[in-house]
Amino acid sequence: MAQLSIRNLEKVYGGSLKALHGINLDVKDGEFMVLVGPSGCAKSTTLRMIAGLETVSGGHITIGDKIVNNLAPGERGIAMVFQNYALYPHMKVRKNLSFGLKLAGEKKEEISRRVQEVAEVLEIEPLLDRLPKQLSGGQAQRVALGRALIKKPEVFLFDEPLSNLDAKLRASMRVRITDLHRRLKEQGQSSTVVYVTHDQVEAMTMGDRICVMKDGRIMQVDDPETLYAKPANAFVAGFIGMPEMNLVDATLTRGESGPVVTFGDQSIRFGAKLAGRLEAGVGGEVTFGVRPQHFRLAAAGEDALTAKVIKADFLGHEVDVHIMIGGQRFTVVLPVEDYRKAAVDGTIRIRPEEDRVFIFDRESGQNVSLA
Amino acid sequence: MSDSVTHFDKAIDEAEKYLAAQKRRQTVSLAIRYTILTVVGLIMLYPLIWLVGASFKSNTEIFAGAGFMPVNPTTDGYVEGWQTSTPYTFGRFFWNTFLIIAPKTICTVISCTVVAYGFARFDFPGKKILFATVIGTLLLPNVVTRIPQYLLFRDLGWLDSYLPLWVPSAFAGDAFFVFMLLQFLRSIPRDMEEAARVDGATSFQALIYVVVPMLVPAMISVALFQFMWTMNDFLGPLIYVSSVDKFPVSLALKLSIDTAESFEWNRILAMSVLTLLPSLLVFFLSQKYFVEGISAGGVKG
Incomplete structure (x- = not known):
């Protein structure tokens, strides 16, 4: 059993600079939790506090059933993989792997058995007698992974482990790590993971749940699908998804048949579906959000927005179209054929899908269209 | 056709000449540089060289000249110096x-x-x-x-x-x-x-x-x-x-x-x-x- 729970965790630097504002997070046993957010959101600080490499200014961290606030990193039952591998440069791979076990006073036979086991799993057997400087980035990262794996920790901590690798290697390492996680879980071993990244693709593809952070606060914790389909606020909405969600200032009024959203000189009417989702009393100045993928071309005579095309980026099967509607800039993703047919005189008529539009409070950024 | 071939030959010839001249110049400049460095280096090292040379001279010969080569090399200095007073x-x-x-x-x-x-x-x-x-x-x-x-x-x-x-x-x-x-x-x-x-x-x-x-x-x-x-x-x-x-x-x-x-x-x-x-x-x-x-x-x- 190795669930991790964080209660009111705070980090204050130099007595005044608050980096972490009392966050609460529960990671279930065997869960793959991804911490994601822009740089400076304190996701790495959080991870380092779990590891014991940063002191805790307030609140507490529990691993399994013991509070670990004041335990040394080595006593917490964690293993960590660092961004730049952090292999011991003067030790061969074999010694790098076994260093922790040796400090723990394991027997020699047990150490060499486990080194062999981990080396087989990660396919690093031929590298065991090399020095870290003789390894490529991918190999070094696999050794770093091995160093974590060999300890059979209760919780694995990853600090942006793939950001030093090239795109192709990153993709294959992503699969390798998730495979490894699944295998550990099947074998009934501890496999709780906290994984820090700034890359939302990594977060979406790897995480069982994702914790989106900003400025030392948690914005939302949910599984990838919910995060995408029901963002709790404008920040999460804009952070998850590619291209970014369109978030524009708009005015919301309640018409006879349903809500009406107005951008500058254009407006669009929605029906009962959106009306049903809106919280009571919502209206006036709001932030309107819709993903570029959730526009469709309007049929003739249908209520639609007339968009002026600024630029169209052809990506093969689809087009990223940059458009202006009522003085606001949007990005729209359309199939190539649709775009070719529809673009007349540099304008297109489009309509957002009612099920997929969101209304956010202008001030707080909260999603007020989830009800 | 043949005109252009001879033209090329000529150009290659000229280029080779130019490269040869450049190489010559480099060699000469290298020789000068090394000479200067060697001379300056020797001047700086001379006291040390003299010290080593003089340690093999007899006591009277030391003040006889600035040359470092002992005329009658002797290890007296080492033998007696080692004994100390x-x-x-x-x-x-x-x-x-x-x-x-x-x-x-x-x-x-x-x-x-x-x-x-x-x-x-x-x-x-x-x-x-x-x-x-x-x-x-x-x-x-x-x-x-x-x-x-x-x-x-x-x-x-x-x-x-x-x-x-x-x-x-x-x-x-x-x-x-x-x-x-x-x-x-x-x-x-x-x-x-x-x-x-x-x-x-x-x-x-x-x-x-x-x-x-x-x-x-x-x-x-x-x-x-x-x-x-x-x-x-x-x-x-x-x-x-x-x-x-x-x-x-x-x-x-x-x-x-x-x-x-x-x-x-x-x-x-x-x-x-x-x-x-x-x-x-x-x-x-x-x-x-x-x-x-x-x-x-x-x-x-």
């Missing part, structure tokens, strides 16, 4: 020097590494003031503290022993080395130490197993500097060591000047040559690490 041979003085240098160098390396590690990696109350103090002692002329130090060591009853020479270095008394190691440590990322701590190492284990192996070039530089400086140190032993049987070579050389009425220069020079040898030998043996350590530490030697 005291009951002890020069071997005894070399041994004394070793007795001072070995503990001092080892103590310096260990204590300075620990202190530098502390300053580089830990936050503790008063760190800034303490560090400023360490750097302050770097700027303080040694002479200023001579008398209080002497009084202190006298009250401790350490006079005429090697303790006053050893003990300060066992407590990282040489701020320069602390500073040098600190600069080197700052260039080493902390990740490895953090990985070691996650692996279950204490701070001290992280220092021994992870930091020290990476710090070796800088530590060798420190050892070398301390070796050479101690080898050349005259004032320290002069102040604290008074019995002849405890003299290091630096004092012993002076001894032969003091006692003889007409100086036996060839003996002094011969022993000077021998005194130079250990430093030179150690330097050349560890030159690779030495240069690495200085440059990586960002400190000029």
Whole structure:
């Protein structure tokens, strides 16, 4: 059993600079939790506090059933993989792997058995007698992974482990790590993971749940699908998804048949579906959000927005179209054929899908269209 | 068609000529540069060469001319110089020097590494003031503290022993080395130490197993500097060591000047040559690490 729970965790630097504002997070046993957010959101600080490499200014961290606030990193039952591998440069791979076990006073036979086991799993057997400087980035990262794996920790901590690798290697390492996680879980071993990244693709593809952070606060914790389909606020909405969600200032009024959203000189009417989702009393100045993928071309005579095309980026099967509607800039993703047919005189008529539009409070950024 | 071929041939010909001329020019300029460097180098090295040559001359020949080649090479200087005018041979003085240098160098390396590690990696109350103090002692002329130090060591009853020479270095008394190691440590990322701590190492284990192996070039530089400086140190032993049987070579050389009425220069020079040898030998043996350590530490030697 190795669930991790964080209660009111705070980090204050130099007595005044608050980096972490009392966050609460529960990671279930065997869960793959991804911490994601822009740089400076304190996701790495959080991870380092779990590891014991940063002191805790307030609140507490529990691993399994013991509070670990004041335990040394080595006593917490964690293993960590660092961004730049952090292999011991003067030790061969074999010694790098076994260093922790040796400090723990394991027997020699047990150490060499486990080194062999981990080396087989990660396919690093031929590298065991090399020095870290003789390894490529991918190999070094696999050794770093091995160093974590060999300890059979209760919780694995990853600090942006793939950001030093090239795109192709990153993709294959992503699969390798998730495979490894699944295998550990099947074998009934501890496999709780906290994984820090700034890359939302990594977060979406790897995480069982994702914790989106900003400025030392948690914005939302949910599984990838919910995060995408029901963002709790404008920040999460804009952070998850590619291209970014369109978030524009708009005015919301309640018409006879349903809500009406107005951008500058254009407006669009929605029906009962959106009306049903809106919280009571919502209206006036709001932030309107819709993903570029959730526009469709309007049929003739249908209520639609007339968009002026600024630029169209052809990506093969689809087009990223940059458009202006009522003085606001949007990005729209359309199939190539649709775009070719529809673009007349540099304008297109489009309509957002009612099920997929969101209304956010202008001030707080909260999603007020989830009800 | 053939016109253009001959045209090409001509162009290639010209290009080859041009390249040949350029190569010639490079060779000439190289020759000039090397000549100048060699001459200047020789001028700078001449006193040393003369020293070695003169140590094989007889006492009268030394002042006969500035040439360094002895006319009648003799090893008298070495043989007699080695015997010295005291009951002890020069071997005894070399041994004394070793007795001072070995503990001092080892103590310096260990204590300075620990202190530098502390300053580089830990936050503790008063760190800034303490560090400023360490750097302050770097700027303080040694002479200023001579008398209080002497009084202190006298009250401790350490006079005429090697303790006053050893003990300060066992407590990282040489701020320069602390500073040098600190600069080197700052260039080493902390990740490895953090990985070691996650692996279950204490701070001290992280220092021994992870930091020290990476710090070796800088530590060798420190050892070398301390070796050479101690080898050349005259004032320290002069102040604290008074019995002849405890003299290091630096004092012993002076001894032969003091006692003889007409100086036996060839003996002094011969022993000077021998005194130079250990430093030179150690330097050349560890030159690779030495240069690495200085440059990586960002400190000029």
